[in-house]
Amino acid sequence: MTGFPDRPEGSGGGGKRGSGRSRTVPGSPPPGIFSSLIVRQPREGYRFSIDSVLLADFAADYCGERVLDLGTGAGVILLLLAGIRGDLREGVGVEIQEELWRAAAENIGENGLSGRLSARLGDFREKIPGLRAGSFHLVVSNPPFRRIGEGRRNPDRRKEIARHEIACTFPDLFAAARRYLAPRGAFAMVSPAARIPEILALAAASGLAPAALRLVHPFADAPSNRVLFAGIRGASRDPVFLPPLVVYAEPGRYHPETERILAGRRP
Numbered sequence: 001m002t003g004f005p006d007r008p009e010g011s012g013g014g015g016k017r018g019s020g021r022s023r024t025v026p027g028s029p030p031p032g033i034f035s036s037l038i039v040r041q042p043r044e045g046y047r048f049s050i051d052s053v054l055l056a057d058f059a060a061d062y063c064g065e066r067v068l069d070l071g072t073g074a075g076v077i078l079l080l081l082a083g084i085r086g087d088l089r090e091g092v093g094v095e096i097q098e099e100l101w102r103a104a105a106e107n108i109g110e111n112g113l114s115g116r117l118s119a120r121l122g123d124f125r126e127k128i129p130g131l132r133a134g135s136f137h138l139v140v141s142n143p144p145f146r147r148i149g150e151g152r153r154n155p156d157r158r159k160e161i162a163r164h165e166i167a168c169t170f171p172d173l174f175a176a177a178r179r180y181l182a183p184r185g186a187f188a189m190v191s192p193a194a195r196i197p198e199i200l201a202l203a204a205a206s207g208l209a210p211a212a213l214r215l216v217h218p219f220a221d222a223p224s225n226r227v228l229f230a231g232i233r234g235a236s237r238d239p240v241f242l243p244p245l246v247v248y249a250e251p252g253r254y255h256p257e258t259e260r261i262l263a264g265r266r267p
Contacts, residue, residue: 038110041074041103048076051226052142055190056080057261058214058228062186064137069093070124070176071141071168075104078117083264091117092131094124124176131180139177139187144168174202181233186211193224203231210239220246
C-alpha cells in the first residue's frame with residue numbers, strides 16, 4: 001500500500017538491480033534489519049512501503065508459532081517477523097498476483113527461510129488448499145486501502161489491485177481473518193486512520209475484541225494518516241491506545257522510534 005514519502009519502494013539507495021527484480025533497502029540511514037535481508041520484487045508495479053515495516057514491528061507482539069499473511073505481496077512482513085521472532089515456526093503468505101507470489105517465494109528461499117515460511121498463490125476470499133481453519137495464532141495484513149471509486153484509478157493494473165478494493169474489501173479481510181484464527185489468536189493490520197470506525201465495526205461483527213490501536217503521524221505536528229490495529233478472537237477486553245508513532249523528525253530524517261523499528265530493535 002502507499003505509505004509515507006521516503007518509503008522503501010522508492011528510496012533504496014545502494015539497491016542492486018537484476019533482471020526484473022531489485023534488492024531493496026529502506027531509506028538510509030539506518031539499513032538496520034534490512035542490511036542482511038534480500039528482498040526482490042518486480043521492477044514495475046506494486047512495491048512494498050514503510051507501512052509493511054511498521055506493521056511487522058507492531059504485530060510482533062502478537063506473534064505465535066503459526067502466522068498467516070493475507071495479501072503477502074513480496075513476503076516482506078513474513079520475512080521481518082521471522083527475523084524478529086525466533087518462535088515463529090510456520091508462516092504462510094497468500095497472494096493473488098502471480099508475479100508478486102513468485103517474488104515472495106524467491107525471497108523466502110534466498111533468505112534461507114524455506115523451512116519456516118511459504119507462499120501460496122490464491123484468493124483468500126476462497127478456500128486455500130492446505131490452510132486449516134482456526135489454526136493460526138496471528139493473521140496479519142497490509143490490505144488495499146482505497147474503496148472502489150475512491151481517488152484516481154491507477155493505470156497499472158497490478159498497483160490498482162494492491163491499492164484499491166478490487167480483489168479484496170475490508171469485510172472480505174475480516175471474514176478471512178476470523179476463518180483462519182485460532183481461539184484467542186490475533187489479527188493485526190495497517191489502515192488509513194480515517195477508516196477506524198469501519199475497522200471497529202467489522203471487528204465487533206467478526207468476534208474480534210480490539211486489543212490495541214496506534215495512530216501513525218508522518219510528522220509530530222501533522223494529523224495521523226495511518227492506524228495500526230490488533231484484535232483478539234473471542235476475547236473480552238478494553239483496547240489499549242498506544243502512544244502515537246511519528247515517522248519523521250524532520251524532512252529526510254526519521255524519528256528515533258522509526259529508526260528503532262528500521263534497525264530491528266525491540267522496545
